[in-house]
Amino acid sequence: MGTQRVVRARGVTKCFGDVVALDGVDLDLLPGRIHGLVGPNGAGKTTLLGLLLGLAVADSGDLEILGRPVGRALAAPGGVAGFVDGPGLYPSLTARQNLAALAALRGQNARTARPRIDGALAEVGLTDVADDKARGFSLGMRQRLGLAAALLTDPRLLVLDEPANGLDPAGKKHVHGVLTRLAAEGTTVVLSSHRMDDLEALCSEVTILATGRVRFSGPLDKLAGESRELEYRLLSSAPEAARRLAAGTAGIRVVEESAAWRGAEALVVSAQLPALDELVAALVRADIAVRELAPVVSPLEAAFLALTEQQEADA
Structure with missing residues (x-):
């Protein structure tokens, strides 16, 4: 997979008025890793995910994604997909129609995109409800549909905010399997979660944020080393x-x-x-x-x- 960084952040700072959301954050993400992002409410997790998805820009510091510097204008970096605060869906459209609409926005022909759409729905276990309207979906089903939408782009960096929210055990197993496969194929996955069991089951490394600062970033086995009682x-x-x-x-x-x-x-x-x-x-x-x-x-x-x-x- 190589060792070129998928994400390289140095001294990244982001403020909202007088509130410092990120305070000099350094971060390195390598290909093919599932990286957990944890911290208490208000730690800056959502802000950092937004920067990675191009939904916000840093006030200062350097941020590179997939080898390209991120500028000071809002723009979704190529090769990056995911969602923050839950996926945005059209409630009046079916699961399949939602994915078709997203494919059309990217300039894909509806007929040629159909196999990819069906494949993405099957990947996340939504084939049986592909023609049901999204407004009737549970939280867990919406999360899985959001993941299917991200899969359509074959992302090299997948950014997910609380992807296990609302998932039953079968749905969680499905999503875990998808993320593990993507990482094995070289995709870098960043996921924010309050579920420590999910993070320990999936992640090879983790970053802990508190009050906008990185308190730890590295492998899980280093965090839970032998010196800790x-x-x-x-x-x-x-x-x-x-x-x-x-x-x-x-x-x-x-x-x-x-x-x-x-x-x-x-x-x-x-x-x-x-x-x-x-x-x-x-x-x-x-x-x-x-x-x-x-x-x-x-x-x-x-x-x-x-x-x-x-x-x-x-x-």
Whole structure:
């Protein structure tokens, strides 16, 4: 795929009156990656997505998209597609007619565009409702139709704002599959979401924004590195024996000795990964089965909370 940056931002600043939405943002995005964008409300996520889609321009700093500098005039960069604050649809048109209208706006002939339209609808799982009017669509169906519209352009950079909003489990699986395939084929995907589970399932890297500034940008495994202590929930075949082993393992702190979890008795411990590995090895040596071991709060969510809370404290 190469290492040429799909997006390169240096010192990007954007203000709305006295409100500083982005404050000196640096960002690098490479081909074939799914990049998560997270932050509390008002962090600047929507503003940054708008810059990438050409819906706004930066007040200062340098922004390059697909190797081309972005100027100071509103313009949608070639090779970029997506939506912010939900896709714009014609409610009185069917799903297929909506995509045909978008194809026509791009100068495509309705007859020649039909196979691509049908393919995009099939890709996002909307074939069965292709001739239903968009006004009757649920939020999740509208999100999938917006994704189908973006697919029509074969984007090299796909920008999505909360794409999992309103999706049922089947719809989420469908969308995740589409995004994973696009990344495997070289498309860069940027998605903003408050759903940490979606980000951890999809993203290879993440940027955390707080008050318009980048608090972290890089691989997920670096964010949730071995140096970070987390709380873990442990279900085992012998809860009392597991508690005694945990209490006697260096680097393990028992947070809660008995916590009900899915009808079973769980142990909650706080540890860094090396100490947790020692505990698991001790449990195996003691012939205690480990039925479940998982963070109480995901590594991404824990890091997000720590970084944004530190930002607020600094402010």
